[in-house]
Amino acid sequence: MRDISNKMSGLGVERLTKYYNHIILLNHISFEVRDQEVLCLLGPSGSGKSTLLRIIAGLESFESGLISWHGNNLDSIPTEKRKFGLMFQDYALFPHLNVFDNVAFGLRMQGLPKEKIIHKVSQALARVNMSDFVKRKVQTLSGGEQQRIALARTLAPDPKLIMLDEPLGALDRKLREQLCGEIRQILRSNAVPAIYVTHDQEEAFSIADRILIISEGKIQQIGTPQELFLTPASSWVARFLGLGNVIQGEISSLQPLTIHTILGNIECTDQAVLAKPQKGIELLIRPNSVKLVSGKSAGFNGLVLDSVFQGERYETTVRVQDKLFKFDLPTSCTPGTSIQLTVKQEGVTLFTSSMDQESIKAGNKRNSKPKYQK
């Protein structure tokens, strides 16, 4: 991973708020994109990711907030003067132009001389391995080929910021995996900041330097993939990222901090949650944070429903009081048998109930909330 921590911030978004038909679509969104950084916007569909890109590109108005580039307000700069690149999910290749003219469109708008345009187009096409397609009509291209041409068209005019809106969304799984790698290569070698929108967390984890999780118009968490994985800001984020089993609990004793759950009483070291005592508490129990025990001292009993061999571990589905859990166990268990398990302390993350402002703030604090350059 490149060192991006000390880089200047390129794009700044501050307290951006956008309504659509009187419904709040983006609610005080603040973040920055640092130089050379690939930032992923990750969120369920309908969470306002695409609208955010359109606002940054200057294609959409917004109610309040500030968008800046190296500290300069972009409000009065029209789309065509921002010199950002945006690749749409449907690629939007001009159907009346061939591959060459599509890629050359942005260069022509810059008024470059003809030889320069030819040179830059072939350069851009070479980067996406599409050099042989210069004269092709765009309607004759397959989905993957269209995707590459759209990428070449976005890269050719050397934009200051590249925005990709679900670039792999329209492709089948195999092609996605292949192109995901290629896009990562291209974005890394490009040394230009990029915003990559996706709803697929695997895609986000493999491409991003930092990930911004957005849902219902609010930022749920922002951080590196590692930070997100290790310290999810809320139970919602933990669920969304599929980090493990999330269960309800209640504080049964404060010294030592003990939470009562259907998996028995779990002792915790994380005192942060006590800053504001909550009645309802949620716990993330990661798949690998239980161990098989015998004897009747501690732990809980579960009924094994399924046990799947996964190399070094067995993914085991266990039913405890009508709830299903997935645990990674070192040994195989016969479905139908009852096992006794206990929760390891270090594998538990506590959340105050639901994804309210408190838990999000706590999450941001943990992930060293970035300071905005003004």
Add this chain to the structure above:
Amino acid sequence: MDGSNAEVRTRSGFPSTWKISALWLVPVLFLSVFFFLPLAEITNRSGILTQGVILDHVTWGLLTKSLSFTITQATVSTALTLCIGIPGAYLLSHFRFMGRELLKAMLIVPFILPTVVVATCFNALLGPRGLINDWLMTIYNLQTPPIALLNTFWAIILGHVFYNTSIIILVMSEAWSKLNPNYQDSARILGANRLQTAFKVTLPLLAPSLLSSGLLVFIFDFTSFGVVLLLGGPLYATLEVEIYIQAIHMLNFPAATLLSLIQISMTLVMSVIYARISRGQTLELTPHFKAGRSLADAPVLQKCLGLGILTLLFLIFFSPLIALVIRSLTSYHNFASEGGSFGSGITLAYYAELLVNRRDDLFYVPPYSAIINSILFALITVAIALPLGILVVRALKMPQRINRILEPMLMLPLGTSAVTLGLGLVLTFNSTSFYQASFPLLLPIAHALVGLPLVIRVIQPVNESIPQNLIDSAYSLGADWWRVFRDVELPLLKKSVSVAAIFAFSVSLGEFGATTFLNRPEFPTIPIAIFRFLNQPGQINYGQAMAMSTILMILSILSILLIQITSYQGREGK
């Protein structure tokens, strides 16, 4: 494809070639006798085959004068129609505003409004005895009407703009709605400003729709007859009107037939070009617009422009119709000197007068009988066009080589003008004298020829969508072809057949071009009666023209409503 055909052949019990020949027999016979024979007669009379093209300087003069005028007025009309239609289409496809649904519903009205009604509408609005002139005369106490628009070049253009703006709006708003906004946004992001985006992206992408709708409007303007005759007056003659004048008034058949041949070949060429460029495009009579932005929230300049265009559109579409109704119900003292005044104010006198058989009247029968005649002729038209249309549609569904030859033949009447059709029919079947047509059925037959392409185009897509499995299984259950048709196909076609019937009915009600040739004085139709009323002096005749037109307009609008209700139910059923 061939395999399944073979199956159909065995199951239906009939050899397919036999069956398709039987289906084609009646329509082909009908077209041969009533379309191709008259066409041959026109060719024969023009003397082209025996003497070659004779162009004495009189005929040459007629030709160049009428042809150049036809092209000039069609070009100006089309240009003006585009100027109003394109902004209108932009508004309708991009914005929400009060009255959008009303405007959308009104778009279909000009399609079906008879030319005679359009002419009287503009007469009622802007003619010397029209609403606006009356107001101006009253306000400024004038002795003569200040606006002299009738019988000018611009009256023709105005009529054509009224007629065809909705075509441009329907086609272009549909195309604009379907245009992916990401194309324009991509262009902006790649550095194109609004103007560059419009010319380098939006325009090229809309060009096919623009070209095809523009050409369609040009064809309609080129072949226009009623509007030119009724609004243009004696000074202006398009090819179509010249054919009428030469045949009816001058009895100069060589010239009339020659002009007809030129007219046919030109419209044919344009129709072929139109068919080429409009391939794959559909003309939706009820377009589905996306929600759009609210016009009230738009920037000031956009809002002003939008409101201006909207006002213009509402004026164009509504004011002539409203003027007609008002004028048919009011009598004005400004024209009292013309005699026969019923005083000033609201009156039903004109309508009452339609029931009276005056000695000095234009007809030997009371004028209201024209309404009965028209409805009778329209019913006969439906009775002829509908079975023919169903036969053709069924024959076209069978994939046989013969269809490829016969299908273009069917569309030929569409490219032929109604005036030429009327002339040909008269020349062929009326050897004795011009005004005593010895064949009263000729009129509905001509109307059926005009309406047949429309009937086919309405029923065909629905018939094509009936799955062959359904028919096959009916056969396999032991039904003979008649039972299959009556119990399976016809019920499925019911909605489209009703729509086609209403179309054929209203086409016949308003048909003017062919009717001027084929009409018999003792059986006037509504358009003919209106035409004669308008050509007579006096306020009573004028008022009766207005009253008769109002009745025809209401009948037409009723049929539109019926069509929309029927197709709406059809859509719900699916």
